[in-house]
Amino acid sequence: MHMADALISPAVGGAMWAVTAGLIGYSSNKVKKELDDRKVPLMGVLGAFIFAAQMINFTIPATGSSGHLGGGMILAILLGPHAAFLTMASVLTIQALFFADGGLLALGCNIFNLGFFPCFVAYPFIYKKIVGDEPTQGRIMIGALIAAIVGLQIGAFCVVLQTFFSGISELPFGTFVLLMQPIHFGIGLVEGFATAAVVIFVWRARPEILSSAAMSMTIGGLSIRRVLIGLLATAIFTGVALSWFASTHPDGLEWSMFKTAGTEELEQPEHGVHASLAHIQEKTAFLPDYSFKTKTPEHEAEEQPSWPAVDPGTSLSGLVGSALTLFVALLIGLALRRRRGTKA
Amino acid sequence: MTKIGNHFFDIGYMDTLASGDSPLHRLDPRVKLITTLAFIVTVVSFDKYALSELIPFFIFPIFQISLGGLPTGYLLRKVLMISPFAALIAIFNPLMDREILLQIGSISVSGGWVSFFSILTRFLLTVTAALLLIAATGFNTVCTALARLGVPRPFVVQLMFLYRYIFVLTDEASRMVRAISLRSFHSGGMSFKTFVPMMGHLLLRTLDRAQRIHLAMLCRGFDGRICIVRSMKIGYNEVVFAIGWSVLFVILRCYNIPKMLGALVIGFFG
Secondary structure (H helix, E strand, O other): OOOHHOOHHHHHHHHHHHHHHHHHHHHHHHHOOOOOOOOHHHHHHHHHHHHHHOOOOOEEEOOOEOOOOOOOHHHHHHHOHHHHHHHHHHHHHHHHHHOOOOOOOOOHHHHHHHHHHHHHHHHHHHHHHOOOOOOHHHHHHHHHHHHHHHHHHHHHHHHHHHHHHHOOOOOOOHHHHHHHHEEEHHHHHHHHHHHHHHHHHHHOOOOOHHHHHHHHOOHHHHHHHHHHHHHHHHHHHHHHHHHHHHOOOOOOOHHHHHHHOOOOOOOOOOOOHHHHHHHHHHHHOOOOOOOOOOOOOOHHHHHOOOOOOOOOHHHHHHHHHHHHOOOOOOOHHHHHHHHHHOOO | OOHHHHHHHHHHHHHHOOOOOOOOOOOOOOHHHHHHHHHHHHOHHHHHOOOOHHHHHHHHOOOOOOOOOOOOOHHHHHHHHHHHHHHHHHHHHHHHHOOOEEEOEEEEEEHHHHHHHHHHHHHHHHHHHHHHHHHHHHHHHHHHHHHOOOHHHHHHHHHHHHHHHHHHHHHHHHHHHHHHHHHHHOOOOOOOOHHHHHHHHHHHHHHHHHHHHHHHHOOOOOOOOOOOOOOOOOOOHHHHHHHHHHHHHHHHHOOOOOHHHHHHHHHHHO
């Protein structure tokens, strides 16, 4: 149920991948520097545990639906933020590669949404602050609940932002937010309860696990502000660099304007308040045309749109051509298979 | 089969597919990884109304399936199983965007429907590309390719360990789930009260297992460094594969071949 490639533009996907790659590099560095090489098998096995745990559903009493453990919080509690981030990233990678749960380009977004916020934001700033060094049942429950809810809310909001800025889906921002946030509040509640319950179980059975995990983690070295500034810079740089990928085709409004009035945008008066305000806007808008597009009206008038317009001839040729191309592709595939058959 | 059992079978089956032998399997994994990524980025870079331009891109998965002798039905079924999520988001497009974009005879198609099918096509293309990467290459080989391409060593090691122990842990978890369901009388799902101790015990066993694994590694000479040894060669086949497909992707991105083909055919007959 993670983000799919089909809903992402290269600019957004690339920017998020740059951020995620930076985070993976940073976390790998921290993990390497840690002298405890017990972490190596522990990360792998705990990752497999989370993977297995995500497949076991329990029924939620009042609603009749089922929930399952997400895993980010438990990993952060047992491994610390850096190792937990790497583990969560690896689990998401396997889900993307084997179960196509989330695309390869969207993997950057998914790792960021589901890994960064629980491990680097919710855990150190919420859970750790509430539970501190003396865990009690109540503190663990409250800490895990609030951390899970906040982490998931921010993560869900990021999904909305990434889908919106990609511009492939027509889902309006407001509707999407109203859809995502309440659902993920419920999911966060379930995750918080499940995490808290399992952690309390482990703490009751073997308290030394939690205390040794807490001791072996050096949260002090985490300079979150520097990390965040670095991430922001990377995201903006990559987004701008990849904007040349963006389409030069007019969007719906400009297209319909072009068809009705012959120009993509309204004529600006040459003088007066309008002109000076427009001039100021031109200078100050750092994301002109709203979504990473860098087109200007003159370019659209010249450029021949390469998708079928309301022109019966071109639409029909597009359809016919597509069917033919698909047919040719299938023929090539069949030919290859037969060639392999006779060779083998 | 339970959900866990299904996943177990899935991963194992993909691994079996990857151990086959074909010209596709024998290619260097780095080349396959990079070409797949280029494919995905090119497909995703089209604007939201692109539909006929996307069709020629099917040649890439079709080529891989045929050359690698991979099962089409199995892959299609996997894609179909996860398509509801993309379709759920995509269905808003026809609802929101009602401007007429296409006119075929007397039928007018709104822009929303065009973008809906565009999203579905993109989905089909990108998802099969990702699945084919593993089915034709194998996970461990992809990991070594990643390590060679510069991905940080701790992350690659983590991926390999995770893969290795997924089989062990899903086995253990499925045994526990089966044991609980055999001993319980109500037919509904597992209650929270049962879930927590089960998960807690699984976690404790996992931590103990990690301890045993670490000791076993120490006994076999583990000193903190992981060495990945695998011979990979970039030969003539690899270069042809990479350059050929990249050039094709660029051409298909810049020119709408289906439309040209269609115009040709209609001009010929009309």
